[in-house]
Amino acid sequence: MAAALTAVALGASACSGGGTAATGDGTFSVAVIEPDHLTPGRASGGLDIVEALFASLTELGDDGSLRYVQAESVTSQDNTTWTIKLRPGWTFHNGEPVTAHSYVDAWNATAYGPNGWANNGQLAGIAGYAELNSAQPATKELSGLKVVDDLTFTVALSKPDSQFPYQLTPAMLGFYPLPKAAFTDPEAFDRAPIGDGPFKMEGKWETGGRITTTRYDAYQGEKAKSAGVTFVIYSDTATAYTDAQAGNVDVFMVPQDKYQQVRADFPDRVVTYDAVAIDFLGLPPQDRRFADIRVRQALSMAIDRDAINKAIFAGMYRPLDSLLPDTAIGGGTDSCGRYCTFDPAAAKQLLTEAGGFSGTLELWLPAGVGYEQTFEAIANQLRQNLGLQVAVRTQPDFAQFLAALDNHTITGPYRAHWGSLYPSAQNVLTSVFTETGVGYSASYYSNPEVSALIEQGNAATPEAAAAIYHQAEARIMRDFPVIPLFSDAYVYAYGPRVSGVKVGSAELDLTGITVS
Numbered sequence: 393m394a395a396a397l398t399a400v401a402l403g404a405s406a407c408s409g410g411g412t413a414a415t416g417d418g419t420f421s422v423a424v425i426e427p428d429h430l431t432p433g434r435a436s437g438g439l440d441i442v443e444a445l446f447a448s449l450t451e452l453g454d455d456g457s458l459r460y461v462q463a464e465s466v467t468s469q470d471n472t473t474w475t476i477k478l479r480p481g482w483t484f485h486n487g488e489p490v491t492a493h494s495y496v497d498a499w500n501a502t503a504y505g506p507n508g509w510a511n512n513g514q515l516a517g518i519a520g521y522a523e524l525n526s527a528q529p530a531t532k533e534l535s536g537l538k539v540v541d542d543l544t545f546t547v548a549l550s551k552p553d554s555q556f557p558y559q560l561t562p563a564m565l566g567f568y569p570l571p572k573a574a575f576t577d578p579e580a581f582d583r584a585p586i587g588d589g590p591f592k593m594e595g596k597w598e599t600g601g602r603i604t605t606t607r608y609d610a611y612q613g614e615k616a617k618s619a620g621v622t623f624v625i626y627s628d629t630a631t632a633y634t635d636a637q638a639g640n641v642d643v644f645m646v647p648q649d650k651y652q653q654v655r656a657d658f659p660d661r662v663v664t665y666d667a668v669a670i671d672f673l674g675l676p677p678q679d680r681r682f683a684d685i686r687v688r689q690a691l692s693m694a695i696d697r698d699a700i701n702k703a704i705f706a707g708m709y710r711p712l713d714s715l716l717p718d719t720a721i722g723g724g725t726d727s728c729g730r731y732c733t734f735d736p737a738a739a740k741q742l743l744t745e746a747g748g749f750s751g752t753l754e755l756w757l758p759a760g761v762g763y764e765q766t767f768e769a770i771a772n773q774l775r776q777n778l779g780l781q782v783a784v785r786t787q788p789d790f791a792q793f794l795a796a797l798d799n800h801t802i803t804g805p806y807r808a809h810w811g812s813l814y815p816s817a818q819n820v821l822t823s824v825f826t827e828t829g830v831g832y833s834a835s836y837y838s839n840p841e842v843s844a845l846i847e848q849g850n851a852a853t854p855e856a857a858a859a860i861y862h863q864a865e866a867r868i869m870r871d872f873p874v875i876p877l878f879s880d881a882y883v884y885a886y887g888p889r890v891s892g893v894k895v896g897s898a899e900l901d902l903t904g905i906t907v908s
Contacts, residue, residue: 647762
């Protein structure tokens with residue numbers, strides 16, 4: 393669930409002594425939330441930091457095309473066994489060469505169930521994964537990984553998957569390499585990771601403070617245009633915003649409740665990206681008041697998505713009419729149909745047919761990350777359009793919100809989100825709507841028919857896969873397990889001392905930012 397719900401606004405609140413803005417030495421600062429880990433396989437947040445420190449095998453171009461980074465090629469004859477060849481000359485920040493073993497050893501550590509690493513599930517498609525995640529694994533190595541030579545390894549999947557090269561892009565943190573030091577002292581490494589990316593760590597990560605990086609001049613990819621990045625850790629979005637206004641931090645993700653004013657506060661310094669990301673209301677499976685599909689559909693039809701998008705998001709989001717935004721490969725299906733169309737009269741009739749709703753409807757969200765205004769608007773619409781008693785409830789922070797979801801102590805519809813880790817319908821469907829998905833607790837929905845269709849899509853050619861993923865989505869919507877709300881945009885703003893700020897599928901492009 394962490395991965396599903398932590399791809400959110402970069403956090404904020406002043407840590408110790410405020411931020412560090414761009415200075416004459418060519419460095420700049422970025423506001424971030426406190427990461428949980430900096431070892432890629434362990435991290436469920438801190439994407440910008442990990443991407444600064446590590447390099448991926450592939451990436452997506454501005455047009456959505458797949459490009460190679462550390463990989464020289466990723467090929468397969470049958471979509472089941474893949475051969476990955478690495479570019480020569482790449483090194484970790486300590487000078488250690490990046491080899492096939494660097495990848496295989498890291499992937500084995502992530503996939504080994506007893507390690508409990510957050511991105512374990514990203515490797516579930518590789519042969520041998522089930523054995524590494526049994527009650528008492530007899531091995532620590534995936535049978536599907538084989539080192540051929542220093543720069544070549546093969547990956548045997550348990551089932552064909554034409555989308556596998558997309559899974560090697562930057563946001564899939566489980567597929568990064570690790571140097572030998574990561575296994576010598578894992579906890580020390582997590583505080584001062586040695587990566588192979590465009591920036592290298594300076595000092596250690598101190599909780600509630602700053603993470604300082606400098607440009608790695610031996611980097612073999614696109615070199616950074618700045619001398620370094622300081623990541624300033626905040627705990628609430630409001631403080632990061634005001635810090636940026638005061639010039640104390642250079643780049644930040646804009647919280648939802650600032651969308652209406654950000655273009656006035658940061659004129660000509662706002663960048664957006666129509667992400668493959670969805671906001672929706674999850675529903676607690678243990679609460680039988682939502683068992684009737686007509687109750688779920690009535691709630692959906694009583695929400696005026698267009699009005700909320702204009703009033704709160706300044707039109708930057710897109711109201712959802714499906715589970716897959718049109719920015720996804722295989723998205724844009726209108727699978728929700730009339731049930732995502734605002735129709736309060738029909739919603740009220742449907743709720744009456746279902747026998748009404750008893751008690752108070754509680755809407756749940758994490759506090760301090762800018763969602764309150766949106767949920768108050770939804771609450772008001774449900775009161776007015778369905779005559780319900782509605783209360784907005786919060787957990788103190790994101791960590792406690794996630795824990796409450798995992799412990800099934802959330803007692804009503806809750807804020808759920810999935811920011812796709814690569815722009816394929818496969819990622820949304822597998823992550824959120826299958827029981828083994830890393831975002832499963834965003835929906836708590838799975839269905840054998842859906843899983844079978846996803847597997848059929850995976851085995852098809854990329855061109856044929858989209859139509860099969862459409863079928864899987866349509867099958868999910870027949871059960872209407874969640875209430876689609878919006879397709880997100882990543883919205884960033886920046887101060888006058890930096891330029892070249894660009895946002896894409898993996899959020900910030902840190903290497904392209906220059907300092908005035």
